[in-house]
Amino acid sequence: MDSKIALPWFAPLLCGALIPIHAGMNAELSRAAGHPLWATLLSFGISFVCLMAGVAWLRPTLPSFSSLYAAPPWAWVGGVIGVIYVMATMVLIPRFGAAAFIAAVVAGQMTMALILDQNGLLGNAPRPADFYRIIGAVLSISGVLIMQFGKAT
Secondary structure, X not given: OOHHHHHHHHHHHHHHHHHXXXXXXXXXHHHHHOOHHHHHHHHHHHHHHHHHXXXXXXXXXXXXXXXXXXXXXXXXXXXXXHHHHXXXXXXXXXXXXXXXXXXXXXXXXXXXXXXXXXXXXXXXXXXXXXXXXXXXXXXXXXXXXXXXXXOOO
């Protein structure tokens, strides 16, 4: 495979590999903090410090108020979704295990991504949910069911 093709796929694979690690870390932080809300606040506080260090180092241009005002209202809800996800990892990883939780997350991502693509939502160009994309999502959901309800060894 050409490196110009392989490299763009490596980044999301690496990000995907970090998600169960991140989830396990969040669950442990929640146990140590005594409550998912405290652990979420600590996690996002560390994220904020890291972001400020990145801004200080890279010095990106400040966005204009007009460009921020022009953003659609739904664009501002991403932080809320981040909090929900991080808290979910803290509560659900100990209950379901990392593999089943992440499999369910991936199945949910696939399903919602198909809906978003099919309808061209959130600023993306429409991309039809063809047979192969639907089968891929069905296989993801099937994997969750097998992992969660299959016979334990």
